[in-house]
Amino acid sequence: MSFGLKEKMDNPVLFRGARGAVFSPASVPDKEKISKGVAFLKTWGLEIDVNPFKKCRYLAGRDEERAFELASLLEKPYSFLWASRGGYGSLRLLPLLDELVERVRPVWIIGFSDVSILLNYFFTRFGLVTLHAPVVASLFETSLCTLAVLKNVLLRGKNIFLTGEVWREGEAQGILIGGNLVSLVSLLGSRWAPDFSGKLLFLEEVNEDLYRLDRLITQLYHAGVFKKISGLLLGEFKGVSYQEIKPLFLEVFNGPILAGLPVGHGIKNYPLFIGASSSLLASSGQSFLLQKF
Template identity: 35%
Template sequence: MKRRNFIKHSASIALGTPLVVGSLSSFQETIKEPSIKPKALYKNDLIGITGPAGSIWNKAHIDKIVGILKNLGYRTKLGQTLYEQDGFLAGNDEMRAKELMEMFEDTNIKGILTMRGGWGCARILDMLDYEVIAKNPKVIMGFSDITSLVNAIYTKTGLVTYHGPCGYSSWDDFTTDEVIKNVVLGEPFTMKNPDDNKDDLKTWTGGKASGKLVGGNLTVISSMVGTSYEPNWNNKILFLEEIKEEPYRVDRMLWQLKQAGVYKQISGLVIGSFRKCTPEEPDKSFTLEEIFAQHFTNAPFPVYQGASFGHIQPKFTLPIGIKVEMDADNFTIKTLEKTVIS
């Protein structure tokens, strides 16, 4: 069977079950604007932890996140991918795709937490059965390389997904509270930076805008342009973050979004952490600040910089597919609807 074939709904959820594949269903054409919300997480719910991207180099992080979730009142089911390595990946593509699908199909599992980013999610997008995912909606969360997975699932199914901490992340009190607001409580709330994380806040173009959230890591988002997993940008609030990319690379990716027509469609832009995005040779480069100024000074939509998400702590959890209002002058993002259903 070819690696590009799609995983189909198997009769069993056991990890060792043979991979069953079939042809692409018509359902898996991009669905423009559906909305499916997962059920809220409750105490004693079972959380599946999987590695759809990079290998888990530091196994101590597995015990750490199990302990964190246990203290929050949840049980955990650990995927075999957490202990695998295939080059830089947490197991081969078939294993990672199959395990993720099994976690969606397993009715005992109420939420899915990805262990880390790295690279690898884009390799399995063609192997997922989006019809099965839509029929088994549940919380799925992660960031960095997980950007492609959570946006693809939303684009293909309308299932609200969550750009938030991975198992590898630092789950400080603020970060944990933001997760709970999204996937446990679910009531509308406002995202505002903590007092000790306001130095980088800056308005490039003022005003308010509303729309559904899409976005994540800039490198990953720009790589999705032109694919069938590219988000529908119309009237969206786009959020972007990055780490360890020189200003010229950031500029290149922002130009790609512009030339692809993204800026003509979105309603607003929120820029998160761009940590360690400094030039190796400053005298031969624009600064990151100058790049942002070139792109977003007097933009035709509100833009602010420095929101608390991305490769930093503490961080927001941003619900992809939920309608929000952003305020570029007061540096806030306010959800306008429930982020989960009871």
Template identity: 30%
Template sequence: MNRKRFIANSLLGLGALGLTSAVRNSPKYSEHPTQTPPPLKKGDTLAIFAPAGAVFSPQHIKKLETVLLHQGFKVRLAPNLYQQKGYLAGSDQERVATFHALMADQEIKGLIAVRGGFGCARMLPKIDLDLIRQNPKIIMGYSDLTSLLNYITQETGLITYHGPMAYSTWNKFALSEFDAAFKQQKAKRLITLRDAEQYSNKKGKASGKLLGGNLSVITSMLGTSYQPNFKGKILFLEETNEEPYIVDRMLTQLRDAQVFNAVNGIILGKFNNCVAEFPEESLPLKEVFDYHFKELNIPVFGFANFGHVKDKYILDIGRTTEINTENFSFTLL
């Protein structure tokens, strides 16, 4: 059975039975003080790690290693990078142990994932949160990393980063983002749309701490012990290679779990290749967005460059952010 279809139908079924929504029924959350990892400087050591999918294209590891070395950093390769247990980069125990060892290593100042795929959700029950609190450092990735990043930020207050991985393009844009986010750590970072394609429900401004990532992964976290606390947040969402009806299904699940009533605003990223195989039998994706967002009483806009796209902004999960649908921008405060 399709994993996303099973999860969506299961939770929609709970709603039909009149049970409380995933958000209302979620565990009580404790707010942790926001903690920003120390800035990077030349000579610092960065680790390339694989918490999720197995690496079937090892040339990407060498590519990122070369990029980081050219930027003046030392590089540590996680011992499980080349392990393949089916679609996983080693067993759960191996991936967790490697992650813990990298977090505990005082020389390592940041971790950058190789790729997504699947596997991070399997790690969450075994993560040592106290170890992370005691060793704050940069942790960056996207896609399947969505669950790991949001869980760590929620449970520790440590800001994590939704940004490029080894499988990503490391061009001038990526390096300028890397510099702004980790070397300079600018007090404010204004992010605007880079392309002509836009979407907005024209509801003005809103602010809150940033939360989100891949739509499929966020949806899969609903109703679990690791569900994010959506209340008062700015939710950012992106997706790739899903038909409009599947995007609609996942957004419907978020709606019925009262997520849209909990957040202060929504930023849509690129929905890469989310097109119908048979367009004449489908709704356009923007019509799906209108159905969910046009009458929603919070600001929603898109499409910003993050997620499964070539040029992607680095987004600080847990950082207070203000969005403005009037000029299609948001500011990391």
């Protein structure tokens, strides 16, 4: 199976009454949190179907059940598919999705953390731009400013503009890929690893000790990732300080680095387009990431 990049597929702006579905590709979600998240999204005028999930150990059903659910949802005329939660399990679905999904139409696939594996998979395989944003279970733990930006992106087609801290000056343009660091590293060496050439790479992580982050960053370095990308963007690394991880990235990448983006496992988890053309400016006078809808 070829994973060469297909022509980019643009998704539509959502409208009041747009129908979508919640899917569970990874760990078992909390039913109460899902109910609250769905109720909140309905205040935006969205119609949402929630599929029942099963439990298999720490997963929301057997691999075949979770993969078939997602493949089936992709065949229906939904405008968006929103992950219930992350955790672990998306990686196990990829060989099954290779067989079950032959094509996709424009549809928003939304989530983050472990689900970033699927965001990159659908972009790499089909050219589908996906949305790195809070999962349904975390919507009630997300800041109001984040939710306002998310609504503007999905329902009004607004661009994404984020500022951060300059760790190394420079300017770069390219397609943005990435997401959760552990999840991304799990793709290395497989046929599902994205093509990093000329890309802007975004990374975030939660509750990993500094030495474990060092190991993950070193693995990316030995895989040649930092020689291929054009720019590096860093979100929240919850559990460690930026001053602790700053030397780790400066040692391995010589291009522009913009850190401290309000994206990750905290209450500020602003949306990012995975697969969209993006511009990174990191200078003493101005620093930002711009993604056009």
